[in-house]
Amino acid sequence: MFIQPWDAALDTAEWQDWLAATDRFGILAVNNLDPASAPIMLPTHFSLAGDDLLIHLARPNPVWPHLAAAGEVRMTVVGDYAYIPTYWRAPAGIPAENGVPTSxxxxxxxxxxxxxxxxxxxxxxxLTAQLADFQPEGRYAEVAVGSGPYGRMLSGIRGVRLAIVRVEAKFKYDDHKPADHRERVIDNLEERGRGLDRAVAAQQRRRLTSIGEWKAQP
Structure with a gap:
């Protein structure tokens, strides 16, 4: 993932806090054994457990031979996104319709x-770890081998433990633009109020508060 300096996470806590506020649903990308074929992309929930991600998939899933051969895989999570139109980003003195749109x-x-x-x-x-993560209120039976409602179902799945090698985090909210530009876009997002616009505005406001003017950064 290409990350401009102004799009980078401010620190580890920033992406950890953002991820904790999501549903932790992503796309797992696995190289295909046939290099001429497209990689395998798996939409799935995952849990973060220390330095590992935890997932489980159905045993009939065709990914298993590809996953067994993979030295590395990539899990991607995307959120708080919005299209920013041309006329919101035109610099002063430039016709609004000549602005450059972005995401x-x-x-x-x-x-x-x-x-x-x-x-x-x-x-x-x-599975017990994932249930505790996604259903902290409880109200689920014990996952026990050979007993209870889930014991007989274990044969139908396989788990995957994904040891984290590195993390790439990107927060793309025009942080290199002047503060007044970002404030204007925040207002536009809140006024438009479509899809994730207000969540995007909140992210941009948070970054603006933390960063201020980009040129002032060392």
Whole structure:
């Protein structure tokens, strides 16, 4: 992922806090065993557990031989995105219709080394961790091998533990533009109020408060 200096995460806590506020749903990209064929893209929820991501997939999923052969895979999460039209970005003295449009968005990508989890106890532990993550209020049965409602279902899935090699985080909100430009776009986003516009405006306001004028940065 290409990241301009002004689009980079301010620190690790920024992308961690953003991710914690999402549904942690992303796309897992796995190289195809046939280099002439497209990579395999898997939409899935995932849990962040220390230095690992945890996922599980159905056993009939055709990804398994490709995943077993992969040295590295990539998980991508994108959110808080909006199209910014030409007439919002035209510099002073330039006709509004001659402005250059762009996209605003937040994105986090994890490059990981995958390990397939296929033993029943390992899968039960992985599912228990994911349930605790996504359903902290409880109200689910114990995941136990050979018993309960989930024991017999374990054979139908395989787990994957993705050891994080590196994290690439991008917050693309025109932080290199003057503060008054960004404030004007924030107002426009809030007025338009379409889709994720207000969430995007909140991200841009947060970054503006933290960064101020980009040229003042060391």
């Amino acid at each position: 605003y968005y937040s994105a986090v990508q994890f490059v990981c080394r995958p390990t397939i989890v296929d033993d029943p106890e390992g899968k039960a532990a992985l």
